[in-house]
Amino acid sequence: MSGPSRHDLADEIDDDRLHEECGVFGIFGHIDAGPLTVLGLHALQHRGQEAAGIVTYDGTQFIAERHAGLVGDIFDESSGHVETLKGEYAVGHNRYSTTGGSTVRNIQPIFADLAGGGIALAHNGNLTNARILRNRLTREGAIFQSTSDTETIVHLVARSTGSMVDRLVDALKQVEGAYSLVALTAKKLIGVRDPHGVRPLVLGDLDGAFILTSETCALDIIGARFVRDINPGELVVITQDGLQSFFPFTPAPRRFCVFEYVYFSRPDSNVEGRNVYDARKAIGEELARESPANADIVIPVPDSGVPAALGYALASGLPFELGIIRNHYVGRTFIAPSDRIRHLSVRLKHNPNRAQLKGKRVVLVDDSIVRGTTSKKIVQMVRDAGAAEVHFRIASPPTTHSCFYGVDTPNSEDLLAHKMDVEGMRRYIGADTLAFVSMDGLYRAVGEPGRRREQPQFCDACFSGDYPIELADKNGGESGRQLSLLAEVA
Amino acid sequence: MSGPSRHDLADEIDDDRLHEECGVFGIFGHIDAGPLTVLGLHALQHRGQEAAGIVTYDGTQFIAERHAGLVGDIFDESSGHVETLKGEYAVGHNRYSTTGGSTVRNIQPIFADLAGGGIALAHNGNLTNARILRNRLTREGAIFQSTSDTETIVHLVARSTGSMVDRLVDALKQVEGAYSLVALTAKKLIGVRDPHGVRPLVLGDLDGAFILTSETCALDIIGARFVRDINPGELVVITQDGLQSFFPFTPAPRRFCVFEYVYFSRPDSNVEGRNVYDARKAIGEELARESPANADIVIPVPDSGVPAALGYALASGLPFELGIIRNHYVGRTFIAPSDRIRHLSVRLKHNPNRAQLKGKRVVLVDDSIVRGTTSKKIVQMVRDAGAAEVHFRIASPPTTHSCFYGVDTPNSEDLLAHKMDVEGMRRYIGADTLAFVSMDGLYRAVGEPGRRREQPQFCDACFSGDYPIELADKNGGESGRQLSLLAEVA
């Protein structure tokens, strides 16, 4: 558990990216449940690189391995961690760091020994009334061991009565927010999506064993069959006798997160019925039509800008070239001991291919702009390599608002698009021209005729500020007692 | 946190020893609170070698370092752990492994963020109704994160109301058992001893800062002044304004653990007013008077048998010799890969000095016999080295009963003295003669005229089966729901 996670560097370099907070995976009744969950989490690594955990049930006891680091490092052969995960039932979780801090106590799946037996919970999303609930529970004598909002759900379950499913439903009726949950008890695997269906959750099948996971790429890696998406507001209970489906919550309009198409999901996943790579390429095509450029070549910011750049090249007829080479051997963070060379760190990951760029008018395609600091460096890097002009094209609308539904975003005031208009952004970044895909262009690319203004088909709050779920903690009068923080290196 | 603790080997070799479960140390208002607590725990290392932890409060937040291993290894310079423990208020704990298992979650001080603020708790002892309380609390929705009985106290505090001291008193009124507790909140250091005063707790002073700790040797190491023993049933509250003393519990007869004199405490400590080395030497003298031997030399089983052997030699007039040399460079466990050489492992720690033993009639003195397995090996080792006769003398009465008050003892059925009489033990161990000090001899050695049968002056349950505190969990009708164990290597 020692050493900084690889994610420190990602923080610095991937500054212009939003980060999904989690990936989940559960499997019920397979002899290789533990190793298959390792593979599933490996395929979901892009959804969280800070830590990972798996809890299995071997028929007698629950077994946990929860550690900081990448899945491949944690469940490395030499660790022995895979061997300890015995049993045919497993639930796993990838975690991205949140404000709760990176202590081991916050690594999921969270486990609790309740009066009715043990329960392990893996959560992708974010509760918007967690602090209100936590304050109430603490006043009633609940002792919190982590700072994660997932623990709030567990305490609500602990204080409820009836069957474990009844208690989970009772708990979830009290929470607000976006969530896709997978829970394991001694007898059941349970999956739930919040009523708006903000975060994804899919059902798969391998040799007769059901799987619940965030994306189809986690099914592909183990050769499992995609069965269907879990529906918004649906709760499925998987037991030895099969799968039962319930809709225990008040129905709500579907508002799936459109940013899953823009950046979060893996290009080879199909989310909500649409292939992500196709969607990104289509965004690039829309962008080329909406914002053409008088240029020689189209180059992506690797790797996330590649599909949109291919789409832009296709629609514009300009040649696509790899003008920036990405070094994938990054390892842990290298901190230059001297200010003189600290500015070189951006090149740890990206190097311009001078031979391609020299004298060219370049269309540079990226998926989004967050703070703008890395965009500025990359545009400068392309210019330094000899590009004659840089026309920056962004495969999403301007990111103007923070996300409160399970994505790690800066405060609004740190978002470049919150602080200035497109022309201001262009000057800040130093591009010759700058254009974003329009909101309707984005909706068209993902298969809609356009954005339905009165009731948008997706959650696009980060672009529009239109938050489908109330932000109780943020807006509530209850100011939130400051926790007695316990700083711990474990 | 990697690597097995040194205690694995101790288990094997120190088979004929009981093990104290804990040492505690707290200090209030000293600029070096963290490092002084490290030193204090170092001096108390004999009370628990599996793990150690310290929680400090720096005026804003609580900071914890809790790790498996020896104090000197955990708080080694290269670890950086001492540096992180900022603040003038600290509480620390040494832990010996218990049935709760050795996961990091069980390492104390336990910390909880309650509605009234944070509290860190270090506990030496054992609750005899912990399971009953835990079952009740779990049914009410409490979520336990560890398997330690200390967490039970914290949940009771969490559910009580009033000031933190009131809540702690309220909680302790519900528990039964033996305990010496030190608790740290943002404003107070609190110490408590159970009404019978089974486990020790002393008050010290360094440069005006109060200290609460298990033994005086932890005061000596930091140059602190011994003030007094905390009384049975006393609760002291230390704040910026000084110390307040309370006696909130129903009074009970004093029953201090007599085994603290026999083995647990360090020879240079004074416990309950008597020097431990003196007491052990006096036991050896009583033993010589009660059970003389026709022999040439007196040799101790090092190191714990040394004072009693010196006493025996003094009273008998026989010469004292170091006939067994102890190797202190033991390190972690060495497991022989071959059965052929596994039996050699006893010699990792002890080697007979053949030149001293050859042809001699030997009085061999040890502090106690638990399972008898090591005694048997040591007697054989002394014989193999050429001793003509081995007269085994034990500086405590036969250990016939398990302890339930905070000492790690085997089940009664594994205690040699539970299974056979002294002659049977002699044959099993292979000594020419075997004798134990009498109960009255032991009481005389620690300053009493003899054992007061109707109301013994000490807890001597391990020798007598006379348990001063009810064993509710053990005897209770409530069978104790099996916990959903969570096996975790952290």
Next chain:
Amino acid sequence: MSGPSRHDLADEIDDDRLHEECGVFGIFGHIDAGPLTVLGLHALQHRGQEAAGIVTYDGTQFIAERHAGLVGDIFDESSGHVETLKGEYAVGHNRYSTTGGSTVRNIQPIFADLAGGGIALAHNGNLTNARILRNRLTREGAIFQSTSDTETIVHLVARSTGSMVDRLVDALKQVEGAYSLVALTAKKLIGVRDPHGVRPLVLGDLDGAFILTSETCALDIIGARFVRDINPGELVVITQDGLQSFFPFTPAPRRFCVFEYVYFSRPDSNVEGRNVYDARKAIGEELARESPANADIVIPVPDSGVPAALGYALASGLPFELGIIRNHYVGRTFIAPSDRIRHLSVRLKHNPNRAQLKGKRVVLVDDSIVRGTTSKKIVQMVRDAGAAEVHFRIASPPTTHSCFYGVDTPNSEDLLAHKMDVEGMRRYIGADTLAFVSMDGLYRAVGEPGRRREQPQFCDACFSGDYPIELADKNGGESGRQLSLLAEVA
């Protein structure tokens, strides 16, 4: 430095790749010599992922950090290794595992304390008479500490007389093989390329400090200026007074390794005057012209097949798509504990994008085929994802012979193209059609009119069996006394 290197997995997955054995980097007279060398080695990580080392000279002593692992992990902030590398003079080395084994003793730069002072040596290449020399030296009393051929050079230097440069020249006149060397003494940085110039070596400049390194991408990362390639047979000596150039060896025809263009070098490097990405794209274009396919899409085997696939798409007019997604979060090796799921490991790195492949006739482009095992798996994976036809196109001629000049190749008998003709390979791999670029096509793509048969412009021995440098150890009568191998885990 514990734990297996990331390269274990690469071995398994990148089975159809040859591996460059080393990258070198030296810098003379820069205040940040150590950290800049770390960055340079980071940019050269693709040339060797097993281990890395740096030796600096601080004006008084040489300082070494040599460890197994990736550059970014070894010189991670928490390691403190960068801080220890004081001084303005540095030489560094990336290592790929060779038959010499992966013990720490084999990690370069190799350092020796000779009568004339200390020397640190970093070597890219392989000596073809190392065993003969080693046997001779051993008979004369030399003691070898490693199994690397680089040490042979050091012993020859040690036994020579005159200035350090004279001694190095004297030593190199005795060796045969391919090498690009960088050596650091207390006063000089020395660079040498073998007379044929098989391996690359370039000269750069940063703020007036000279740099010698394997590829231009290592200059780019630190913002250094490319000065020129070091010439075949050239030895440059860099001192405080500047650079001197010597040609001490018998001239020989230039035979630069053509595989550097095919796979080894980074696409953003310019080697011997030509951009690697351009060369690869041109190979793809040649391949499209020579071996067109009746297909719907062109997809690369990522990442190395991308530029050739782009060239193929361009020349053929077929659309380029990312049909296989590569997961870059690989971490260390994950060994499945069960045979049932071991076959899944290929998907740790590559996942087909089913939505793109379903029903399509696919041109699949890769850079080379070595054993063919991974090619077979990837073709199968593409078919399983629904491709109607798979037309496999390889951007190099068939690899029929082992390399003895510093590249890790299987024995000839394990090379697929050694064992069977193209039709046999097609059947083995399971493609509908299979074609390799022709030798002349390859030469045209790198700027030649075609291959000059009597005196080829490059070393292409792996494709042609035409070895420009005699293989003395392999062919020599001297059978090579078996070394007394010393197995050591350090």
Next chain:
Amino acid sequence: MSGPSRHDLADEIDDDRLHEECGVFGIFGHIDAGPLTVLGLHALQHRGQEAAGIVTYDGTQFIAERHAGLVGDIFDESSGHVETLKGEYAVGHNRYSTTGGSTVRNIQPIFADLAGGGIALAHNGNLTNARILRNRLTREGAIFQSTSDTETIVHLVARSTGSMVDRLVDALKQVEGAYSLVALTAKKLIGVRDPHGVRPLVLGDLDGAFILTSETCALDIIGARFVRDINPGELVVITQDGLQSFFPFTPAPRRFCVFEYVYFSRPDSNVEGRNVYDARKAIGEELARESPANADIVIPVPDSGVPAALGYALASGLPFELGIIRNHYVGRTFIAPSDRIRHLSVRLKHNPNRAQLKGKRVVLVDDSIVRGTTSKKIVQMVRDAGAAEVHFRIASPPTTHSCFYGVDTPNSEDLLAHKMDVEGMRRYIGADTLAFVSMDGLYRAVGEPGRRREQPQFCDACFSGDYPIELADKNGGESGRQLSLLAEVA
């Protein structure tokens, strides 16, 4: 290999001790050769705590495990190091740090692959002409990998001709100094003692397998039989056919190191025919006769002062008490982050038992005084604990000269007895009286009638300045070229 060794702390605390540099152990033809060597080195841990190494030969190759740390930590079960040491032939070494530095390259046994096969060498002692030889060898082209003098021997062997035994004899005829060597080749185990026999070496037998080791306690731990001491100037060669003895060197007077009795050897060892514990007790008796004290109790400085204190008590009739308690759980070094508490570190290891010392006139017995710094602290500690008078008695003559024969001593100018007379030392240390045993008293205690002035029976140079072997490096005109030091953390 991580972390500082435990010896850092020993350095600080055991300041008034000299340190033996090495222990050696070899065994030939036992199925458990590796594990038995681990046990043997464990028993010899007192002779070197910085690092340990073992080389085995498994019939095909040599296998080495050489690491920093204690034997029990290095060969801990979890390390897997014992398992790798296959084979029936083994040689091992414990190392104490020397000026050569603590890099892994200096850890013995040193191994070299020579023209005649592999050889592993473990060396206890020090060569007095190593630098002269090293300079000569370096000029001839030898490359040194370590800074240890043992490597000099290996280079001399490498450059010699004939059988391996002939070559070793040839090499040893060129060296001067004190040595007890054990060497392992593919077919032989060889033991040698220098002509004066300064350092010990004994022959043992286990189940028909011969053993060569430094002390008999290493035979005891594995249940081996002591056969005899190897004689000064004797070389024994052990093969499958048995043991052959040679005396290839010019005979010289026997000068065994008398300090082995005073402090270095373990009390349960018999060295040169005399039990060490007996010898120490006899020294204490001589001391009591020569320098009685008007006192109440005799207390040892634990642990090394115990036997002499017992002897003093016996001869003086005063009672022996453990007035200072030693804490054996020291772990790694704890560096206090504050000057305010740094002075407490002496108490990490020793605590006075106030109850025993208060008001008493104390005879305090220690084995020797080196720098005097710890003696001063201990006397002060005893006084602070309430002692009325402190009469310090030392079980060796004043240590006035450095050792050059394999013992780590400060420069003469740092030896307290070099700087002042006994009265000056008494004042510095703060004792009421101070006395050392006389040289003749020491000789009597180890069985001689007294010291033979013209030809002393032992090497006692540290007390007398009478060096039996010429100090060529120290006295020689050749100033010794400074090595190009290579600083390396491995």
